[in-house]
Amino acid sequence: MPGPIKVLKIYTDEAAYFGDHKVFEVVAARARAAQVAGATVVRALIGFGHTTHMHRRHVLDDDQSVIIEILDEEIKLRAFAASLSDLEHIGPITLQEVEVLHWPPTEAAETATPHGDT
Secondary structure: OOOOEEEEEEEEEOOOEEOOEEHHHHHHHHHHHOOOOEEEEEEOOEEOOOOOOOEEOEOOEOOOEEEEEEEEEHHHHHHHHHOOOOOOOOOOEEEEEOOOOOOOOOHHHHHHOOOOOO
């Protein structure tokens, strides 16, 4: 497991685009390219921000709030957040401490130790 882990949360909405791609897809792709420890995109049922526009699930609308959660060490997350300055339609970005209760081994660690050995 890497050093102390934090979670970076990026708020946007499903209808936000950067060029031809949804903002949350761009952020997730950039997170993967930056080789962060992990990222998840979560759709919210209801949400609103500074505009007080209510984002909610509707059959004909794709305007739900989206939260992108990214796990890694603080220094890497701060650098990643700074790299998103060219993206519009991003809401708040927060950085929070987390307590990691389980961290799966990396593929390299799995291949270095035969199964069953500790």
